[in-house]
Amino acid sequence: MSDSSTLKESHFSAKLLAWFDQSGRHDLPWQLDITPYRVWVSEIMLQQTQVKTVIPYFERFMQSFPNMQVLASASQDEVLGHWAGLGYYARGRNLHKAAVMIRDEFEGEFPTTFDEILSLPGIGRSTAGAILSISLGQRQAILDGNVKRVLSRYLALEGWPGEKSNEKMLWSVAELLTPDVRFNDYTQAIMDLGATLCTRSKPQCGKCPVAEYCEARQQDRVSEFPFSKPKKIKPIKTAYFLILENQQGQVLLQQRPQKGIWGGLWSFPEYPCLQSCQTEVKRAQTGTGSAQSLVEWEVFRHTFSHYHLDIHPVMFQGVRENSMQLEGEWVNKQQLCQAEVSFGVPAPISKIMTLMEK
Ligand code: SF4
Structure with a gap:
């Protein structure tokens, strides 16, 4: 790597800005009618997600929650319902938490200092910098x-x-390269x-x-960079999802705890093994049917950033109304498949629902 004297900082920003004027993207939905609120929502959605995926989510989100006040007054379920399929649901939960915090602690006005923005849930140094430079024209690196x-x-x-020391060095280079003019355009x-060339x-x-x-x-040596993260083998975990279907064609969903995977989303009751599904059905059922009628579906894998989850769907049909003593909501299958529900459902649950409809 060359030392900082060869970075040609001013050359970098001048060339980049000239290119941006000619070839950059200027009409993304969050680049129109720029406000800290809109830039914040877009930046959170764009974390780990590509622009073309984010656009329809952003537009739907803005239709339902056009400003901070509306977002803060919405329920977490409504917010997560707009996040379903985008993944990394902690982003949606934190967005809602931060909106409530802004309403209660900042009189509903989006904060304008770096430290205040950084104190909001789900906002790190780069996102805080992007919000301030894009929406308020402050000089901040990202x-x-x-x-x-x-x-x-x-x-x-x-x-x-x-890696920590590399990241620290990259931050100082990012600061160094940020010009003294046109901060929002540079960001x-x-x-x-x-996103488009490199x-x-x-x-x-x-x-x-x-x-x-x-x-x-x-x-x-372009193809050699950036270096990959040193490999760690992902562990494999197993979960059994018990799909209970009643005589009206509804399925039972339970809200997951706030902590852990898919926090706050709605999913089938989960068990560690087939036997515990059988035991639960026997224990919870007060009407007809027997645990022998459990049907195992083909296992499929869902991969998270830290582990693989092998999902075993197990079905028990024909449950009589009120015969199951499990907590949860009975939900219409068609509405679930067509995403006509007002709460968030993780992608693997939607996948199982689609398979059920086939
Ligand atoms: S790798 Fe290629 S696209 Fe990326 S900064 Fe270098 S020259 Fe530009």
Whole structure:
């Protein structure tokens, strides 16, 4: 990696801004009618999610929750209902929590200082910087996943960018490269560069405005950067989902605890093994039927960032109304399949519902 004297800071920002004026994206939904609220929601949705996936979610979200007051007054279930399918549900829960906090502690006005914004749930240093620079034109550096990739290549960083000392160094480079003018455009521009040219696979270096001083390009080693995280084998966990269907074609869903996977979303009752499903059905059922009628479906795998979850759906049909003593809500299958419910359901549950309908 070259030392900071060869970074050519002013060259980097000048070239990037000129490129942004010509080729950057200027008409994304959150770039129109810019407010801290809209930029905040977009930044949270864009964490770990691509722009094209986020756009329809953002537009639906803004229709239902056009401002902070409406969001703070909504229930968590309503908010998570708008998040279903976007993944990383802690983002939706934190968004709602932060809206309530802004209403109660900041008189409903989005805070305007870095430290205040950083104190809100779900907002880290880069997101706080992006909100302030894009919506209020403050000079703040950002270092999201896209920018980490761009800078790792630009510097030919010989190490995983997520490692503490590398991350610290990347932050100081990000600060150094941030120009003294046009902060909001610069923030958009560096995000755009990462999202459109300096992409994870097949970067388009031939069109890149900062190619001249890009170390990875000069060394002809672009595909080597950024270095991957040192591999850790993901553990495999198992869960049995008990699908109880009543004679009206409704299924029983339970709200999951706030902590843990899919916190606050609605899912089938979960058990660690088939035997505990059988025991639960015997214990909970006061009417007809027997646990022998449990039907096991094919197992499928859902992968989280830290582990794989092997999901075993187990079905028990024809439950008589009021015969099950389990807590939860009986929900119409068709409404669930067509996402016509006002609460959040994790993607694997939607997948099971779709299979049921086939
Ligand atoms: S030259 Fe290629 S690798 Fe370097 S910053 Fe530009 S797109 Fe990324």
